Amino acid sequence: MEPPEIIQLRPAGIFAFIKIFPMAICAIGFLLMAWRFFPFLIWLSLMCTLLTFYRFIYIRNIRYELSAEIIRVTRGLFFKRIDQVELFRVKDYVLTQPFLLQIFSLMDLELKSTDPVNPVIRLRGIPYSDLVDTIRTHVQEAR
Numbered sequence: 001m002e003p004p005e006i007i008q009l010r011p012a013g014i015f016a017f018i019k020i021f022p023m024a025i026c027a028i029g030f031l032l033m034a035w036r037f038f039p040f041l042i043w044l045s046l047m048c049t050l051l052t053f054y055r056f057i058y059i060r061n062i063r064y065e066l067s068a069e070i071i072r073v074t075r076g077l078f079f080k081r082i083d084q085v086e087l088f089r090v091k092d093y094v095l096t097q098p099f100l101l102q103i104f105s106l107m108d109l110e111l112k113s114t115d116p117v118n119p120v121i122r123l124r125g126i127p128y129s130d131l132v133d134t135i136r137t138h139v140q141e142a143r
Contacts, residue, residue: 007134009064014104015125016059023052064123066131068138071111071121085121088142089113093132101125111135 027048034041054077063074071090073083092112101107109123109131123131 005068007066007131009066009123009126009131011059011062011125012104012106012127013060015101015106016056018100019059019125020052020056023048023055027052059125062124064126066135066138069142071135073121073123083118083121085111085113085115085118086142087135087139089115090121090135090139093135095132097128 027045030041030045030048034045058075058077061075061077063072065072065074069087071085071087075081090111090113094110094112096108096110097106098108105128106125107128109126111121111123113119113121
């Protein structure tokens with residue numbers, strides 16, 4: 001008997017960069033305002049920069065694992081949270097690709113389930129692939 005295949009995914013680096021870009025612009029704006037007008041704003045710029053780095057690392061550390069029976073989502077840096085959903089509970093799939101994600105060949109996948117704790121599982125910023133067909137096959141096998 002061969003071991004079950006586990007597909008491991010994580011958000012792409014460019015997706016994390018897109019998500020932190022507005023906060024990075026704010027940090028640069030506060031830095032320029034501190035330099036030009038009010039030096040105390042350098043602390044605000046520093047705080048925005050630290051939050052930007054934290055958010056980037058947080059997004060890059062999200063892990064999605066798909067096996068033949070479960071979907072596991074792991075997130076967090078200091079406090080880990082692991083959510084698991086049995087595949088037989090998945091009822092619907094919604095694949096979205098906003099314009100920016102289309103440019104970088106990424107997608108967001110939303111799985112709707114009957115799980116009371118996790119009614120919606122979002123896999124955000126993952127590479128575009130035939131993952132929906134793979135999940136559909138695993139769901140049919142699990143049922």
